[in-house]
Amino acid sequence: MTRKPDPFTVPFGTVLCDWMTTARADGGGYVYGGSPEPYRDHVISPAAHALHYASAIFEGLKAHRQSDGSLAVFRLDRHIQRMATSAALLRLPEIDPGTLRRMIIDAVEANAPEVPDPPGSLYIRPTLVGTDPDIGAAARPSRSALLYVVNSPVGDYFKGGVRPLTLLLETSVPRTVPKFGMVKCGANYAMALGVTLDSMAASEAIDQILFATDNDITETGAANFFLADDERVVTRHLDESFLHGITRASVIELADHLGYQVEERTIHPDELVDWAERGEAFLTGTAAVLAPVGSIVHDGETLKFGGGQPGRNAMRLRQALVDIQVGAAPDPFGWRTPVRG
Numbered sequence: 001m002t003r004k005p006d007p008f009t010v011p012f013g014t015v016l017c018d019w020m021t022t023a024r025a026d027g028g029g030y031v032y033g034g035s036p037e038p039y040r041d042h043v044i045s046p047a048a049h050a051l052h053y054a055s056a057i058f059e060g061l062k063a064h065r066q067s068d069g070s071l072a073v074f075r076l077d078r079h080i081q082r083m084a085t086s087a088a089l090l091r092l093p094e095i096d097p098g099t100l101r102r103m104i105i106d107a108v109e110a111n112a113p114e115v116p117d118p119p120g121s122l123y124i125r126p127t128l129v130g131t132d133p134d135i136g137a138a139a140r141p142s143r144s145a146l147l148y149v150v151n152s153p154v155g156d157y158f159k160g161g162v163r164p165l166t167l168l169l170e171t172s173v174p175r176t177v178p179k180f181g182m183v184k185c186g187a188n189y190a191m192a193l194g195v196t197l198d199s200m201a202a203s204e205a206i207d208q209i210l211f212a213t214d215n216d217i218t219e220t221g222a223a224n225f226f227l228a229d230d231e232r233v234v235t236r237h238l239d240e241s242f243l244h245g246i247t248r249a250s251v252i253e254l255a256d257h258l259g260y261q262v263e264e265r266t267i268h269p270d271e272l273v274d275w276a277e278r279g280e281a282f283l284t285g286t287a288a289v290l291a292p293v294g295s296i297v298h299d300g301e302t303l304k305f306g307g308g309q310p311g312r313n314a315m316r317l318r319q320a321l322v323d324i325q326v327g328a329a330p331d332p333f334g335w336r337t338p339v340r341g
């Protein structure tokens with residue numbers, strides 16, 4: 001293993017592990033050689049479909065070191081399922097879940113020595129790009145594709161660890177087009193970049209942009225959004241317009257299990273004033289985990305939630321989630337997939 005920096009001292013995702021797995025499809029199914037290979041550059045044509053017509057998707061999931069030293073991947077099959085859906089929606093060659101599962105497990109096992117102890121983890125990035133060398137194929141799907149899995153030892157996504165985040169409410173510019181919000185594709189992040197950079201330029205304190213076009217709060221640039229109090233947990237109902245977070249789904253199940261009433265519905269920005277006075281807000285995501293929100297800025301006004309401190313319900317739900325991820329609590333929902341550590 002080459003010597004790498006401590007993931008807590010460098011930005012999230014900038015350290016890559018020594019091993020990766022790769023498969024290629026060429027008009028048929030994906031062919032995976034069956035073993036990890038050293039991390040290296042891929043060779044693709046300058047005319048590759050993904051480079052011109054954005055036929056590129058990815059996933060983000062994590063493996064956690066367990067209290068007994070072994071490793072477990074969190075919600076492996078759910079992430080595979082979401083990637084298969086993204087591939088289908090962008091008309092990329094159909095993913096075989098069994099092949100991708102093998103590729104993820106093989107990569108994690110090969111990189112096991114690089115998995116940090118909690119609160120660090122191994123971020124897993126399966127990626128799929130259309131590779132047909134055809135610059136005329138604007139209205140044709142790529143028949144060939146490159147599927148690969150790279151890993152990154154990670155610490156906190158938000159600099160400074162678990163702390164109350166500041167969000168900026170964006171009510172006029174959407175993150176992406178509504179029909180493709182649920183696709184985990186690079187193009188969605190590229191479309192959000194301009195508005196994110198412009199908004200963040202206004203204040204260094206902003207951690208994330210909270211998108212709320214048409215008075216409908218959906219998600220931030222990298223996470224889903226929740227409101228909570230001692231009885232209730234509220235988040236946006238699912239439709240095509242935003243990413244169906246797997247942490248979101250997990251927190252909903254956990255909240256229900258812990259006796260909260262869960263509401264999946266439209267959230268109007270006007271509601272925030274009341275919630276800020278007596279409730280809490282938080283974000284969920286694989287990278288973000290469960291991050292308390294301290295303030296939401298809109299039109300120059302700042303709404304402080306819980307006096308700007310992390311809420312007790314957010315922290316309770318975060319602990320319940322993390323305990324399952326790292327094996328400090330039983331796994332009643334079957335969310336952990338053990339892999340060789």
Ligand code: PLP
Nearest residue numbers: 222223224243245246247285286
């Ligand atoms: N929304 C966006 C735009 C994201 O990038 C992410 C991160 O993956 C999420 C929501 C949360 O999804 P998940 O919990 O599956 O990581």
Ligand code: COI
Nearest residue numbers: 060061222285286287288
């Ligand atoms: C994730 O949480 O997995 C994401 O894809 C967010 C990304 C911006 C790091």
